[in-house]
Amino acid sequence: MKKLMISVVAAALVLTMAGCGSKDSGGTKVKFATDAAYAPMEYMDKDKVAGFDIDFLAEVMKEAGLAYSVTNTGWDTMLTSVQQGKEYQAGISSVSITDERKQTYDYTAPYFESTNMILVKEGSPIKSALDLKDKKVAVQISTTADTLMTKIMGGDNKSLKRMDNNTLALMELESNGVDAVVADIAIIREYVKNNPNKKFVSIADAKNFESEYYGILLPKGSDLKAKLDPAIKKVIENGKYATVYKKWFGQEPDTKKLLDQK
Structure with a gap:
């Protein structure tokens, strides 16, 4: 559910290695880029990238028999670099599969179901x-939340506050600058879990916020898709995916629905 449009401004590189596949990969290391600012999916834990995506990727790369590294590049640099396919051959960063992006990138098979969620203060x-149409709402700029709320509120609506990241959007809600935040379900749930005393309420709206699916981002024509897709399917089917999912979200995933996606 991250940014839909590619900015030409590159973020500063913060290097960190997430691990390697245990099997021989012929000496070739696949270099993944990420934007580690999206807890619990991917975030910096001291000098390492951590999160659901990172643990899931470790299982996939082990299954595929490929050595790899993960670098926190920031969102814009990830998109640009993966499109070029030179310095980084793939990106994993809660990247929603969209028709718009498919014109520029290839994707692996879907590996995560997501949707947007509303966060308000108790009593709202x-x-x-x-x-939300006539309320003040904060979203992260150029995300699917931004797209959805633009359709509901109008593109020129000054009550729709487009923030650089979700942290700023959440801070705006805390300070009563907005009535609500719309963001990815994982972000909202993590925030509520970590702030039990702040009296926030999360609201799901399946009618207006449809499910989206994350995939690993690849350059057009990448031969990695043929290697990663079977590994993703195997990890989902053999229970390792569920183990990682429960570690981060405390519940069983709907793997059947995930495997039914094309």
Whole structure:
């Protein structure tokens, strides 16, 4: 559910290695880029990238028999670099599979179901996405949340505050600068879990916020897809995916629904 449009501004590189496959990969290391600012999916834990995506990737690369590294490049640099396919051959960073992106990139098979969610303060009259039309709402700029709320509120609506990241959007809600935040379900749930005393309420709206699916981002024509797709399927089917999912989210994933996606 991250940014839909590629900015030409590159973020500073912060290098960190996430691990390597245990099997021989013929001496070739696949270099992944990520934007480690999206806990619990990917974030910096001291000098290492951690999160659901990183643990999932470790299982996939082990299954595929490929050595790899993960570098925290920032969002814009990841998109640009993966498109070029030279310095980085893939990107994993909660990247939603969209028709727009498919014109520029290839994707692996889907590996995560997501949707947007509303966060409000306790006692708020807001119950659904349509209730946000005349409210002040914060979103991360150029995300699917931004796209959805632009459709509901209008592109020129000054009450729709487009922030550089979700942290700033959440801070805006805390300081009463907005009535609600719309963001990825994993982000909202993690925030509520980590701030039990702040009296926030999360609201799901399946009618107005449809499911989206994350995939590993690849350059057009990449031969990695043929190697990663079977490994992703195997990890989902053999229970390792569920183990990683439960570690980060405390519940069983709907693997059947995930495997049914094309």
